[in-house]
Amino acid sequence: MSDLYQSQRSMRAMRRAAIQRGVIAILDVGTSKIACLVLRFDGRDRVPEGEGIGHMAGQTQFRVIGAATTRSRGIELGETCAVQETERAIRTAVQAAQKMANTRVDHVIACLSGGQPRSYGLAGIVRVEGNVVGEHDVARVLQACDVPDYGPDREILHAQPVNFALDHRTGLIDPRDQIGQRLSCDMHMLTVDRAVIENLIYCLKRCDLELAGVASSAYVSGIAALVEDEQELGAACIDMGGGTTGISIFIKKHMIYADTVRLGGAHVTSDISKGLQVSLAVAERIKTFHGGVLATGMDDREMIEIGGETGDWEHDRRTVSRAELIGIMRPRVEEILEEVRGRLDAAGFEHLPSQQIVLTGGASQIPGLDTLAPKILGQQVRVGRPLRVHGLPQAATGAAFASSVGLSLFAAHPQDEWWDFEMPSDRGAPRSLKRAVKWFKENW
Amino acid sequence: MRPVKGDMRLAAAEARETRRDPAPSRLAYRMNRLMLRPGFRRFLRYGLPILCVATVALIWASDAARVDAAFDRVGELRRQLEERPEFMVHMMAVEHASDETAAQVRSVLSMDFPMSSFDMELSELRRRVRTLDAVAEASVRIRTGGVLEIDVTERQPAAIWRTAEGLTLIDETGHRVTTLDARADRPDLPLLAGPAADKGVAEALELIAAMEPLEGRLRGLLRVGARRWDVILDRDQRILLPEVDPLTALQKAIALDAAQDLFARDIAAVDFRNPRRPAIRLGQGAAEDLYDTDFTPDGEQSR
Structure with missing residues (x-):
């Protein structure tokens, strides 16, 4: 665990160094596509002049100078299953983004959609040394959180303090310099499969890139797609990706729960492929051009040319009505949404004051989803697109790029994590200084 | 039987299959990243040509005989240029001086014409003329037509x-x-x-x-x-x-x-x-x- 603590600390230092140097890459390794953005941090806040524009979520500090997307290979359910292929795909994306940015990037922040994330809520309590809460008290209370046994093959991805309580006051964002006796904290910890994250790190190393941070894609999609009020009052972000559907629940601007449903748009495609007996590429094309989840009478009459390149003339010239296509797609989408509903119920989402649900990710662009989703998830559902950031190409502003944009925001304005505080065992410096002073007094 | 057109289409599909992977090889990727290094670009643009030229020059200069020959050749060319009739001086004219002083000037300069103007140091000539007691001031110039004109102001x-x-x-x-x-x-x-x-x-x-x-x-x-x-x-x-x-x-x-x-x-x-x-x-x-x-x-x- 201290190994991870050190590596996370070093990643954080590397991220700072990269931002100091001004260029950092964002890599969203997904099941269907790999997106790479190159960000330039030039230390200028481009906050537009105007009434009511306050602090933004860090999106004014950087500019996207390079963006590239490539079809991902060797990744299933958000997990690398063929390292060589993944590495080639990452190289393609990074090289194209570098070419657009006309600069070289050495540091990359990646996000991870697979790995079966598991959320843990931790609590810790300590007595404050002295009267005023200091930085080391925060570190001590974080240290005092009782870490559950999350398994030997798991790795902590996030460990974020979400709430501090001092004596009987709870809901403190920052307890430092406040007066009290008993400091307690709630921490949200997210673990993922160790093999998945190690594979990703290995791929990036093979591409000569330094990893400057890892984040869960469900979390970063939430940052990008939820508006500030939703994050404050309580909302869930459903990132419907290619291979997995990420769920993250936010309240008071902190993520308190994250989970993944291992179903996504790729399953819809494979259903179409099986149902219509076409290749995956053709199924993908049909899904993108003609897909939907809400059948109307019109759809019975709308015939879709299936096409295909099998060489069998008859086979390639079949047609199918759109209603049939919807009949294939809808059960799978419903299954995904029901699975999400199940996870949300298990997480106790109904206890949140506001139960806004935001759908984002590539699969959320299915026409009719905004009508289907409320039937399963409840009335407060909207389909969200990520925040606009400077310099992002129009092609990369869609819902499919929610986690890329969220990762950019994460790079610019990261949440304090457990490892950002000095662990009490590391705090040797003041004591050794005191010892040096004492030695001087004795000897001079 | 497979139709001919379909066959062609299959070939096209196969060709597309082969060039579908746009991934750069590891070497190409590294090369690409190297080329994006500004220092390396500068080196390629300035350092490498300079290095090449310097290497060639050094190899060439490592043979002393070759260097000597080149210097000789340059000297020969220079001499040829200097001895062109346009640059030759054929006579000396001493102006505003009595015959006696003029004779003194000629003797003190003691030049044998024709002579290339590149071999004359006019300020040195002027200095030498001014060492004469009878000369108060002198100006020396080469006039068109290859005449060394020495304008003397005599002492009164x-x-x-x-x-x-x-x-x-x-x-x-x-x-x-x-x-x-x-x-x-x-x-x-x-x-x-x-x-x-x-x-x-x-x-x-x-x-x-x-x-x-x-x-x-x-x-x-x-x-x-x-x-x-x-x-x-x-x-x-x-x-x-x-x-x-x-x-x-x-x-x-x-x-x-x-x-x-x-x-x-x-x-x-x-x-x-x-x-x-x-x-x-x-x-x-x-x-x-x-x-x-x-x-x-x-x-x-x-x-």
Whole structure:
């Protein structure tokens, strides 16, 4: 665990160094596509002049100078299953983004959609040394959180303090310099499969890139797609990706729960492929051009040319009505949404004051989803697109790029994590200084 | 049976299949990243060509014989260029100089024409011409047509200086112009004598100008003790002038002469060395006369 603590600390230092140097890459390794953005941090806040524009979520500090997307290979359910292929795909994306940015990037922040994330809520309590809460008290209370046994093959991805309580006051964002006796904290910890994250790190190393941070894609999609009020009052972000559907629940601007449903748009495609007996590429094309989840009478009459390149003339010239296509797609989408509903119920989402649900990710662009989703998830559902950031190409502003944009925001304005505080065992410096002073007094 | 068109389409599909993977190889990717390094780009753009040229030059220069041959060839080319008729100087023209001075200039330069103008150092030539006593100022240039023109301003003799070695003509600054064989060759110039007389030529010329009323009687000026002047008149009469402001003293003497006919009398010297107390030294006869004269009241006019 201290190994991870050190590596996370070093990643954080590397991220700072990269931002100091001004260029950092964002890599969203997904099941269907790999997106790479190159960000330039030039230390200028481009906050537009105007009434009511306050602090933004860090999106004014950087500019996207390079963006590239490539079809991902060797990744299933958000997990690398063929390292060589993944590495080639990452190289393609990074090289194209570098070419657009006309600069070289050495540091990359990646996000991870697979790995079966598991959320843990931790609590810790300590007595404050002295009267005023200091930085080391925060570190001590974080240290005092009782870490559950999350398994030997798991790795902590996030460990974020979400709430501090001092004596009987709870809901403190920052307890430092406040007066009290008993400091307690709630921490949200997210673990993922160790093999998945190690594979990703290995791929990036093979591409000569330094990893400057890892984040869960469900979390970063939430940052990008939820508006500030939703994050404050309580909302869930459903990132419907290619291979997995990420769920993250936010309240008071902190993520308190994250989970993944291992179903996504790729399953819809494979259903179409099986149902219509076409290749995956053709199924993908049909899904993108003609897909939907809400059948109307019109759809019975709308015939879709299936096409295909099998060489069998008859086979390639079949047609199918759109209603049939919807009949294939809808059960799978419903299954995904029901699975999400199940996870949300298990997480106790109904206890949140506001139960806004935001759908984002590539699969959320299915026409009719905004009508289907409320039937399963409840009335407060909207389909969200990520925040606009400077310099992002129009092609990369869609819902499919929610986690890329969220990762950019994460790079610019990261949440304090457990490892950002000095662990009490590391705090040797003041004591050794005191010892040096004492030695001087004795000897001079 | 598979249709022909379908077959072609299959081939096209296969071709697409082969070039569908746009992933760069590891080497290509590394190369690409290397090329994006600004320092490396700069090196490729400037460093590498310089390095290549320097390497070639070094390899070439490692053979001494080759370098020598190249230097010889360059020297040959340079000589050929310098010896083109456009750059050759065929003759020397000495302007504004007497024949004597011109001959001196020619001898001091002692150049053998034709000569390339690249081999001439005009400032050096000018310096050498200016070492001649007779030359006050000289300008040297190469005129079109291959003529080395030396424009000489000669020194104008202002006085004759008699020393133990002989007669020397000097100009108003005291600089030697030339030697003179006989005083009679230049009767128009005043005669100076005495050690370091050339240092006070300007003063002497002023004095001589002031001597205009007694011009016919002036023999010359004698420098005494290298600091003051004696004016020598004929009949061995002298006017001893002070070191400071001799002109005023001389004017007083001349005024005295105009009023009292001073120098017509038997006087050996008028001593103005102390201008506030001039003295007169009598001539031999006058002194004897004075000695014999009875200055008793009734002896007046007794001689």
